[in-house]
Amino acid sequence: MEARNSSSANNELEPKFRVDGSCWKFIPVISEGLFSRTSHDDILRHPLTLLQLQLAIVFILASSIHFCFFKRFKLPRLISEVLTGMILGETGLGTFFPEICGALFSKNAGKIMYTLTRFGYFLFMFLIGVKMDVSLVAKSRRREWTMGAIIIIFPMLVIVSMSKHIALKNDRLDSSNLEGVGLIGGTLMLTSFPVVACFLMDQKIINSEMGHLALSVSLISDLLSIVIINLNSYGVLIKFATLRASFKSMFLSIAVVVFIISFLRPMMFWMIRQTPEGKPVKDSYIYIFLISLLLVGIVGDNVGLQYYYGPFFLGLAVPTGPPLATTLVEKLDTMVTGWMLPLMSTYCGFKSNLWELNRRPLLSTIFVLTAGTVMKFSCGFIPAILFKMPWKDAAVLSLILNSQGIIGLGTIATNVEKMPVVSQEFTLVVLVVLFYAAVVPILIRSLYDSSKTYTGYQKRTIFNSSAQEGIRVLACAHRQDDAMSAIRLLELMNPAKASPLSVHGLYLEELLGGSTPLLLNHQLGQKSSEDGSRWQPIVDVFNFFKSQNIKQTQVQVFTAITPPKLMHEDICWIAFSHLVALLILPFHRKWNSNGNLISDSKELRVLNIKVLNKAPCSLAIWIDRSKIRGPSFLAKSPEYNICVVYLGGKDDREALAIARRMRGWISIHLTVVRFISIDVCPMQGWESMLDDECLRDIKHQSPMNTNVVYREQRVKDGADTSMVVLSLLEENFDLILVGRHAVTKSPIIEGLSDWAEFPELGPIGDQLASAEVNKTVSVLVVQQQVIENE
Structure with missing residues (x-):
């Protein structure tokens, strides 16, 4: 068979335009x-x-x-x-x-x-x-x-x-x-x-x-x-x-x-x-x-x-x-x-x-x-x-x-x-x-379904963790302020010998000028060809926290350099591979010491939503409005006032379980506000909680130095609930914990989602995260782990 090169793509050039060297x-x-x-x-x-x-x-x-x-x-x-x-x-x-x-x-x-x-x-x-x-x-x-x-x-x-x-x-x-x-x-x-x-x-x-x-x-x-x-x-x-x-x-x-x-x-x-x-x-x-x-x-x-x-x-x-x-x-x-x-x-x-x-x-x-x-x-x-x-x-x-x-x-x-x-x-x-x-x-x-990589049948929640096994927490930070804010929350979970705390810090940086994502474990001495000055301050913050709790705390710090659209994959992978029970994400809005809004990042909000939909463990979005700066905000306060907004459901149970873990050398005042529809037969005090194991436990097994107060709030509809929640902001609480979803179909929250600015926070979390709130109260919006086929 003859060589069929007469129709070669090379022959499209006229000879006068072609010389050796393709000129x-x-x-x-x-x-x-x-x-x-x-x-x-x-x-x-x-x-x-x-x-x-x-x-x-x-x-x-x-x-x-x-x-x-x-x-x-x-x-x-x-x-x-x-x-x-x-x-x-x-x-x-x-x-x-x-x-x-x-x-x-x-x-x-x-x-x-x-x-x-x-x-x-x-x-x-x-x-x-x-x-x-x-x-x-x-x-x-x-x-x-x-x-x-x-x-x-x-x-x-x-x-x-x-x-x-x-x-x-x-x-x-x-x-x-x-x-x-x-x-x-x-x-x-x-x-x-x-x-x-x-x-x-x-x-x-x-x-x-x-x-x-x-x-x-x-x-x-x-x-x-x-x-x-x-x-x-x-x-x-x-x-x-x-x-x-x-x-x-x-x-x-x-x-x-x-x-x-x-x-x-x-x-x-x-x-x-x-x-x-x-x-x-x-x-x-x-x-x-x-x-x-x-x-x-x-x-x-x-x-x-x-x-x-x-x-x-x-x-x-x-x-x-x-x-x-x-x-x-x-x-x-x-x-x-x-x-x-x-x-x-x-x-x-x-x-x-x-x-x-x-x-x-x-x-x-x-x-x-x-x-x-x-x-x-x-x-x-x-x-x-x-x-x-x-x-x-x-x-x-x-x-x-x-x-x-x-x-x-x-x-x-x-x-x-x-x-x-x-x-x-x-x-x-x-x-x-x-x-x-x-x-x-x-x-x-x-x-191949990458989302199933993080789908587990094992329960990785605070609610299902025993006090003896301690807690594994992943705290994410985009800058040094985020790391310091996360430490302020972790210090409330004052680790003890009987209940150790394992902290994994993750610094998230946008991948620029590269196509290969990097995940560095600083405890293993891993480095990249880049200057480490950007992540070293975050590493120092977590190491300082470890130095204050040497015996009861283990700390590992990672750096993820990755495209913003895929940053949630690194977060979920570290949480999954290290058996984390609670993942803490910083809120996309930031306030200054005067309570004024100074930062509102749409990219971080999108990231948080992606992690909420894919997290292999329980997750909390940390809305920090604390005025006090520095490595610890507890040092200047002899007591700390915490409120748990409880409507029922697994997310609220997880929030209550986190509150149970908060203890320390300072005096903690924990107030549980349970919302009940006015149509429900009234019951008094703790008797109305007998059907809820988590509420019973927090009364009878509360940590040392923790004073627990229970309040029952009867409401007619979502408008009543909104008024009560806003009134909580006037009660000088330092921290409010609330479940993300609460009860999905209940007259208690009816109509609240229609005007939500941040639906990903749930009806109550959205109200507490409003830019119009200029109080110093911080908010933790909690979602319990989503189990497949549950």
């Missing part, structure tokens, strides 16, 4: 103006105007397809972008309306679009390097290294080698065409870290245990693939040039990497040192950095590296986190991922031609699509099983590592001009990437 005739991308006389009344003759029209058509069509069809099925935007290219290319517009296609997407216009696409991919690979956390490699264990090596080495070597052999023997291709076959096989066998990271982010499982494992394995696999690909390119140089040329290219490539590490990376640290804390890097430094980026790309391309490997290595050298990496991502990410990179997907669809699939593909291509798929899945599934993962989790992990995306399209698109790839095979590769992008998310959602 084209210079095309000025300018516009002479709308009213220019030299335009011959045809505005589309201006390259800049035509480019702008192309971009408008591409983005409007891609957005319409995505939002009208694929977004509702939670499929990636990549599919819409590729389909847009097919509609505008030879498959659609070029076949049915060739005149319009020729006017809008002429050869010269296609060259401009392709150049813009390559430049966008150049910057994208740099950003990928910036967002990568290479420390994951050092932290990886034998399991990650073994799986990462197997899933890239065996498919890459075996499948690519055998596909070349089949192409040579069965497809009768000559040796000059084998590199195109290797390109197709290597592209489909890649396990790309950026694709896996974006996939996990889209599926909202990047912070799960499965997500952390997939990130580590894919990063190791990606770095090994870079080594394999470059060694192969040096082998090609030996085959088609000389051994001396190959070693020269290898030496110069290593020199570029050494230059990045020994000169440019110290320059980055100098820029960071010159930048005041909390401030962005100066624009002049960014300009110098971007010039260095372009120079590294040009030099790397000329010494034998792929043109995007130089920027990728430079991105890896950028110190993660603020200020440099954060500033670079903020300035480039929107332009690259939102504008330039989608053009790559569209370009691949544009260059595809579905009408050429009427012939049988090459046997080598069929082998890659069938045997390659089976082998790559097996290389992910079998090692996972050998490392004792459940078969369903092993299948999910293998599917994640087999996901395809923009890297596969970028690899085939940026190399197709240099290799004789048949247009039919190019179209097949694009369709395979499209198939994986559509099917893998659906399979993952059907096999």
